[in-house]
Amino acid sequence: MNAHTKRRAGRRWAALSAAAVILAPVLGFGGATTALALAPAAGEGLTAMTTASTPSSGTLEWGVRTSIRNYLEQNGHTEGSVAAYDGATYAKGDPAASFPVTGGTVDPAAGTASLSFGGTFEMLGFGESWLHFTDLRLEVAGSTASLTVDLIESYNIKTRTDDLVISTFAVPSGGLAIADGQLNLTTERGKFSKSVAEEHLPSYGGPTYAAPNDYTDPITLALKFGETTPATGPYGTSTGTAYADTTAKITVTPGYAVNAEDTTTLTVTGTGFDPGTAQAPSNIYVGLGTMTDQSKPEKWRRSAGGSSGPLGLADFTYGSTRLVMSHYAEDAAVADGVIDANGTWTLQLEVPGKNVPSFFGGEIDCVVNNCGMFSFGAHGAIKAVNEAYAPVFFDGQDSSTWPDRDGDGGTPPVVKPPVVKPPVVTPPVVVPPTGEKDCTPNGSSSTKNAAGAVLEVSPAKCLGDTKQTVTVTGTGYPTSRDGATFGGVYVLFGWVDQSNAKWAPSAGGSSGATYTYANDGIPAGTFQKMINFPGNTTGEGMPTMDSKGNWTLEMPIEASRFVSAQGKQIDCYEMTCGIITIGAHGNALAGGEAFTPVYFTGDAKDTGTKTPPTGGTTGPVANPNLQPTGGATPLATGAGAPTAGATGPLAKTGEEAMRGLVLWGVLLLSASVFTFATIRARRSHSVAPGA
Incomplete structure (x- = not known):
C-alpha cells in the first residue's frame, strides 16, 4: 500500500x-438516467x-x-x-x-x-x-x-x-x-x-x-x-535530455511554435524522477523560465550551486510554477501533479504568450530569451536526481532547427548537458564568542510597522551566544490576506538591511539581498516558526493568531554567529540581528512585515552596523523554501548548504493559488513554493456511509 x-x-x-x-x-434508486449523446448518423x-x-x-x-x-x-x-x-x-x-x-x-x-x-x-x-x-x-x-x-x-x-x-x-x-x-x-x-x-x-x-x-x-x-499536424500554430513534442547523474527527463507538448501572443495549453510530462520514500517524500517544482548562460546548460542546477532570482541576476529565473508531489506525500492529491511509483508525472500548464510573469517580478520574454521547463526540489530541498530541463520554442524564434510539421525531416534541438560534478564544500565551523559576559539577558525591544502591527521581543539585550530562547509577541497583525485566510506569517531570526526602506518582500526585497535568516533545525520548526491566520491549517502545530491579530510564541535562537540559509556569514556582534516576520507561503503581506532588533551585547550602541559580506553561493533568492534534509541539528550551513527558508512562491490568489500547497507534514514553513496552492480538503477522522 x-x-x-x-x-x-x-x-x-x-x-x-x-x-x-x-x-x-441513501439506498433509494430513483432519478432520471443520463441521456444518450450519439454522433450524428x-x-x-x-x-x-x-x-x-x-x-x-x-x-x-x-x-x-x-x-x-x-x-x-x-x-x-x-x-x-x-x-x-x-x-x-x-x-x-x-x-x-x-x-x-x-x-x-x-x-x-x-x-x-x-x-x-x-x-x-x-x-x-x-x-x-x-x-x-x-x-x-x-x-x-x-x-x-x-x-x-x-x-x-x-x-x-x-x-x-x-x-x-x-x-x-x-x-x-x-x-x-x-x-x-x-x-x-x-x-x-x-x-x-x-x-x-x-x-x-x-x-x-x-x-x-x-x-x-x-x-x-x-x-x-x-x-x-484522421487528424494531421496543423499547418500553423503550436505543434510537436520537445524532449529534454537527462543530465549525466540522473534519469529525470521532461517532455512538453506542444513544444514548438508556442503562441507568442495568445494562450497555449502545454502538457508537461516527467519520467525517471525519484519519488523518495514514505519517510522522506521527494516533491518538486516545475516552472517555465530561462537560463542566464545558455552555453552552460547545467550551471543553473541547484545541486551544482546554481541560484534562482530576477532575470539576469541569477543563474535561472522562472514563473508559471507548479507543485508536483510524491505519491508518498499524504496530500499528493491536491498537487498539480503526482510522481508515481515509476517516477512519472504529468500536468497541464497554460502559457499566456511569450511574456511569462516571473516569480521574482517583471516578465520573461520567451522570444528574446530561450525558455524551457525546469524541475527542481520543492521547498528549498536540493536533489540532483530530480533536476531536469526541456526547451520550449515560441513562434517568432528561429525555426530552422525545429522538426518539420509533416514529419519528413528536421530534428528537434537537443540539450546535451556536460558532465559536471557538484562541488564538495565543507561548511565552516562557526565558533561563538568565548568568555563570560558582564550582563545577563534582559530588557525588551519592539517596533511598529506602517500598518500598525507591533512586534515585541523579550529578552532583547545581552542574549546568550547559544541556545537562547526569546518570547516573541505580535499585536495587531493582519488576520487574512485580502480576505483569504490561507497562510499567515513566518517568524525568523536574522539580519535586515535597515538602510533600505524596501527590504521586505512586498516592497520588492529578497532573501539573501535585503534580508537573510537562519536555517531551520531538525525537527522542522525549531528555528523557523509560523503563525497561522485564524482558520488556516497549513501550519499544523504552530500557534494561531486571534481575531484581532494578536499572538505569542517562544523562539529559540541557535547562535549569535551563523551561516544563514542564503549562505551569508552573520555575526550579530558586528551587525544588527533580530526577529523578522514576513508573509507565509510566499504570499507578500505588507501588514505582517516587521523587524525588531535584539542584541548580544549590553545595548545597541555596543553592536556594530556592518552588512553581511557579499557572496554566498545562492545569491539573491526570493523563494528559499525550507525543507530539512537530514543530518545534525541544525541543518547544514555554509557555502554549499541547501537554500532553506520560508518564503516560497505561493504568489497567487484565489482558487489557483490554493492548488499546490503541501501540508505541514511535508514541511513546516513552506507548504508550497510556488505552488501556489493549498490544501483544499483537510481529511479528518471517522467513517461512514453508503455513498
Missing part, C-alpha cells in the same frame, strides 16, 4: 459502524466512416460514481480525496475524470471497439484507497461495453489485481458511428462488476454496492480520427 493510503484500522471500524446507520436513507450531412479506424486523439470520461466522490470530497470526517494523474486529469467538482486515448481501433460496421487509455485514478477515504486503478481498456461488442483496469488496490484488497472488469455499460445501436472524423458517445449509467461490488468496495453490514445499488456513472467517449 502507498504511504499516503496507510491504514487506520480503528477509523475503518468506526466507519463500518456509523455507516450502518447512515446507509439506509450517416446521411445527416456528415461524412461517415465504416471501416476499422484508429483514433488520432480523444478521451474517455468517467468518474466511477458521483455519490461516492461527493461523499469523500465534501465530508471532512472522511479525510477523503479524489485524484487523477499520469496523464489523466480531474479537479474537485469535475463531473468526471478524463483519460487520454493511447491506442486501439473502432469498427463501426462490426459494432466493435478495443481501446486503451492512459492515466491513473484514485479515490481515498479514511486513509484507505477505495479504488486505485490504472491502464484502462474499453471493449465494445454489439450492445455491451466493458471497462477493464489494472487495480492497484481497493478498500478491501491491498494487492494488485490486473485485468479486472470494473464496470459494464449498455451501448445503443449506432453508438460507435464515426461521422466527420469524430465519435461521440455517452452511455447510460453502468454497473459495477460483481467482483468489484462484493470484494473490493466497502461493505457495511453486507455488500453495500451490490445490486440494486451497483450503479456507476456513465462513460463519455470523444474520439477524433
Whole structure:
C-alpha cells in the first residue's frame, strides 16, 4: 500500500459502524438516467466512416460514481480525496475524470471497439484507497461495453489485481458511428462488476454496492480520427535530455511554435524522477523560465550551486510554477501533479504568450530569451536526481532547427548537458564568542510597522551566544490576506538591511539581498516558526493568531554567529540581528512585515552596523523554501548548504493559488513554493456511509 493510503484500522471500524446507520436513507434508486449523446448518423450531412479506424486523439470520461466522490470530497470526517494523474486529469467538482486515448481501433460496421487509455485514478477515504486503478481498456461488442483496469488496490484488497472488469455499460445501436472524423458517445449509467461490488468496495453490514445499488456513472467517449499536424500554430513534442547523474527527463507538448501572443495549453510530462520514500517524500517544482548562460546548460542546477532570482541576476529565473508531489506525500492529491511509483508525472500548464510573469517580478520574454521547463526540489530541498530541463520554442524564434510539421525531416534541438560534478564544500565551523559576559539577558525591544502591527521581543539585550530562547509577541497583525485566510506569517531570526526602506518582500526585497535568516533545525520548526491566520491549517502545530491579530510564541535562537540559509556569514556582534516576520507561503503581506532588533551585547550602541559580506553561493533568492534534509541539528550551513527558508512562491490568489500547497507534514514553513496552492480538503477522522 502507498504511504499516503496507510491504514487506520480503528477509523475503518468506526466507519463500518456509523455507516450502518447512515446507509439506509441513501439506498433509494430513483432519478432520471443520463441521456444518450450519439454522433450524428450517416446521411445527416456528415461524412461517415465504416471501416476499422484508429483514433488520432480523444478521451474517455468517467468518474466511477458521483455519490461516492461527493461523499469523500465534501465530508471532512472522511479525510477523503479524489485524484487523477499520469496523464489523466480531474479537479474537485469535475463531473468526471478524463483519460487520454493511447491506442486501439473502432469498427463501426462490426459494432466493435478495443481501446486503451492512459492515466491513473484514485479515490481515498479514511486513509484507505477505495479504488486505485490504472491502464484502462474499453471493449465494445454489439450492445455491451466493458471497462477493464489494472487495480492497484481497493478498500478491501491491498494487492494488485490486473485485468479486472470494473464496470459494464449498455451501448445503443449506432453508438460507435464515426461521422466527420469524430465519435461521440455517452452511455447510460453502468454497473459495477460483481467482483468489484462484493470484494473490493466497502461493505457495511453486507455488500453495500451490490445490486440494486451497483450503479456507476456513465462513460463519455470523444474520439477524433484522421487528424494531421496543423499547418500553423503550436505543434510537436520537445524532449529534454537527462543530465549525466540522473534519469529525470521532461517532455512538453506542444513544444514548438508556442503562441507568442495568445494562450497555449502545454502538457508537461516527467519520467525517471525519484519519488523518495514514505519517510522522506521527494516533491518538486516545475516552472517555465530561462537560463542566464545558455552555453552552460547545467550551471543553473541547484545541486551544482546554481541560484534562482530576477532575470539576469541569477543563474535561472522562472514563473508559471507548479507543485508536483510524491505519491508518498499524504496530500499528493491536491498537487498539480503526482510522481508515481515509476517516477512519472504529468500536468497541464497554460502559457499566456511569450511574456511569462516571473516569480521574482517583471516578465520573461520567451522570444528574446530561450525558455524551457525546469524541475527542481520543492521547498528549498536540493536533489540532483530530480533536476531536469526541456526547451520550449515560441513562434517568432528561429525555426530552422525545429522538426518539420509533416514529419519528413528536421530534428528537434537537443540539450546535451556536460558532465559536471557538484562541488564538495565543507561548511565552516562557526565558533561563538568565548568568555563570560558582564550582563545577563534582559530588557525588551519592539517596533511598529506602517500598518500598525507591533512586534515585541523579550529578552532583547545581552542574549546568550547559544541556545537562547526569546518570547516573541505580535499585536495587531493582519488576520487574512485580502480576505483569504490561507497562510499567515513566518517568524525568523536574522539580519535586515535597515538602510533600505524596501527590504521586505512586498516592497520588492529578497532573501539573501535585503534580508537573510537562519536555517531551520531538525525537527522542522525549531528555528523557523509560523503563525497561522485564524482558520488556516497549513501550519499544523504552530500557534494561531486571534481575531484581532494578536499572538505569542517562544523562539529559540541557535547562535549569535551563523551561516544563514542564503549562505551569508552573520555575526550579530558586528551587525544588527533580530526577529523578522514576513508573509507565509510566499504570499507578500505588507501588514505582517516587521523587524525588531535584539542584541548580544549590553545595548545597541555596543553592536556594530556592518552588512553581511557579499557572496554566498545562492545569491539573491526570493523563494528559499525550507525543507530539512537530514543530518545534525541544525541543518547544514555554509557555502554549499541547501537554500532553506520560508518564503516560497505561493504568489497567487484565489482558487489557483490554493492548488499546490503541501501540508505541514511535508514541511513546516513552506507548504508550497510556488505552488501556489493549498490544501483544499483537510481529511479528518471517522467513517461512514453508503455513498
